[in-house]
Every structure is written in structure tokens, then in C-alpha cells.
Amino acid sequence: MVLLLLASAPVKSRTVTKPVPVPAAVELVGKATEFYFTRNYNSYYWREDFSFLLTDEKTGNRWRVLSREPTPAYDWRMGTTFTGLKPDWKGEPRVRIVGVTGVDRLPATFYDFKLEEANIATAHLVWVEGAKEGWQLYNVNNWFHKWSERADPVIYSHYADKVAPYDIYGFISGQSAPFSQQSQELIEQAKGARMFHGVIRRAKQQAFGYEIEVLHLVGPDKGGNGVAFYGDMRTLPLLDKKR
Numbered sequence: 443m444v445l446l447l448l449a450s451a452p453v454k455s456r457t458v459t460k461p462v463p464v465p466a467a468v469e470l471v472g473k474a475t476e477f478y479f480t481r482n483y484n485s486y487y488w489r490e491d492f493s494f495l496l497t498d499e500k501t502g503n504r505w506r507v508l509s510r511e512p513t514p515a516y517d518w519r520m521g522t523t524f525t526g527l528k529p530d531w532k533g534e535p536r537v538r539i540v541g542v543t544g545v546d547r548l549p550a551t552f553y554d555f556k557l558e559e560a561n562i563a564t565a566h567l568v569w570v571e572g573a574k575e576g577w578q579l580y581n582v583n584n585w586f587h588k589w590s591e592r593a594d595p596v597i598y599s600h601y602a603d604k605v606a607p608y609d610i611y612g613f614i615s616g617q618s619a620p621f622s623q624q625s626q627e628l629i630e631q632a633k634g635a636r637m638f639h640g641v642i643r644r645a646k647q648q649a650f651g652y653e654i655e656v657l658h659l660v661g662p663d664k665g666g667n668g669v670a671f672y673g674d675m676r677t678l679p680l681l682d683k684k685r
Contacts, residue, residue: 463543463544464590464592465542465543465544465546465589465590465593466542466543466590466592466593467540467541467542467589467592467593467596467597468505468539468540468541468542468543468563469538469539469540469596470496470498470505470507470538470539470563471498471499471500471536471537471538471539472496472497472498472499472536472537473496473497473534473535473536473537474494474495474496474507474531474534474535474536474537474570475494475495475496475497475534476494476495477492477493477494477531477532478492478493478494479491479492479531480492480553483685486514486681486683487512487514487519487681487682487683488681488682488683488684489511489512490509490512490522490524491508491509491511491552491553492509492581493506493507493508493509493552493555494507494531494537495507495559496537496539503560503561504559504560504561505559505561505562505563506555506557506559506561506562506563507539507541507562507563507564507565508545508546508547508552508562508563508564508565509522509564509565509581509583510522510541510546510547510564510565510566510583510585511547513584513585513611514681515611515637515660515668516660516662516667516668517668517680517681517683518660518668518675518678518679518680518681519679519680519681519682520584520585520611520612520637520639520679521582521583521584521585521610521611522581522582522583522584522585523581523582523584523606523607524580524581525578525579525580525581525582525607527570527578527579527580529570529580535570535571536570536571537568537569537570537571537580538568538569538571538577539563539565539566539567539568539569540565540566540567540596540597540600541563541564541565541566541567541583542563542564542566542589542590542593542597543561543562543563543564544562544563544564545557545562545564546564546589547564564583565581565583566582566583566597566600567579567581567582567583567600568580568581579607582607582608584607584609584610584611585610585611585612586610586611586612586617587612587613587616587617588616588617588618591618594618594619595618595650595651595652598618598619598642598650598651598652599652601641601642602642602643602644602652603642603643603644604641604642605641608641608642609639609640609641609657610639610640610641610642610654611637611638611639611640612637612638613636613637614629614635614636614637614638614659617654618650619642619648619650619652619653619654620648620650620653620654621638621640621653621654621655621656622643622645622653622654622655622656624655624656625638625640625653625654625655625656628656628659628672629656629659631671631672632659632661632671632672634661634662634663634671635659635660635661635671635672636660636661636662637659637660637661638654638656638657638658638659638660639656639657639658639659639660639673639678640654640655640656640657640658641654641655641657642654642655643655656672656673657673658670658672658673658674658675658677658678659671659672659673660675660678
């Protein structure tokens, strides 16, 4: 009878949560095939995205490469940057990417793609090889946040000591690299600033090895509109909002 009672007792269901993989830095070279590009109106601004397949020349592994989505903030576009290069994608050019593993987007989806490939990477820098010109920059992700302790220094190294289009944006409180001394003083003075625009510098005095130099500090005014607490906001790129 005891056995019957135990058998009839309700069993509590257990929800198994899969651990989210920690992003790793990737650097890949190979031919780009099945290139996809879209320009679409997202709520109140135009955005562009792309994807392609790449077979890594070193390992032979096949990767689904995704773009990092553009980042809107108030009236400004804080990346991504297209350099204006017009590759012949139908010709399956050789490309080089630097990025992170996984889908670096919220939510972690990409339009109607099923994303069933074993290897997926989000490209932060994309170069296309020209027959005469060599490697030419095609696209840059400018929005920075924390990816992982191992990935972050690798990503920073490719942007360090360079100017636009290698400039970066992000939340002030969400960066792996510290801000330079002068930039920290500017941040302390701009109490309402939430985001920054800046460049990355190599810094031997910093344990991380890099620091951020501020060009703009932005945030909301009392009415919730975006304003620059530091820097000329007329030099910030505007979102394309025209329907």
C-alpha cells in the first residue's frame, strides 16, 4: 500500500536551463558564399544587416557569419559603419572577419534564419580582399559592451590607436576597459551622461592593457531627449528616420 501511494504521488517537473555559452573571439579567413543583405525600416529608423557562409581556411570549419545590428540611441546611430565598399558578393570574394562566437544581438535571433549551423559568429570587423587593392574594410561594429574576459582584449586590440571608423560607443558603466584619467574627470562632471563616444588607446599603465578616450558624453535632458554633456553633438551620426 505504501508503494502504491508513492507511485501515485505527483512528480515535480524540473526545468533544465542550458548554460549560455561564453563568447569567444574568432578570427576567420575564407570565401564568402550565400551572401544576404537587407535594409529595412525598424520601428522608427532604417537599419542594414548581412550574413554569409564562410569556410575557415585554417580549420575547414564552416561558419554562419552574422552582422551586428545597428544601435539607435535617441536621434543618433551608434554604429554599425559601412565604409562604402561595394564588393562583388556573387563572385564569392575572400573575406576576413574578427568577431565573437554566437549571436551578439538582443534577442538572439536573425530575421527568419533558423541558425542551425554548428558554428555561428557575429562579425565586428569585415574585410574583403581585392585583386589589386588587398584587404579593404567593409563593415565595423562600433557598439561595445562586455563579451568575456578572454574575448574582450582580442576585440580591443583590433580597434586600438585608430580613428573613425574604428571609434566606439557604449554605456559608460558597461565597459571592460577603464576610461583615461581625463575622461574619468569629464564623466564625473557630466552627471546625467549615460553613454559615450570615444576611441581606444593602448595603455601599459592599465592592467587591462587598453583605455577609452572620450569624444562625446550623451544622455537624456529633463524632457527625455538626447543631449551632449560633452562634445559637439552635431558631429554625431544621425539615424535615418525617413520612411
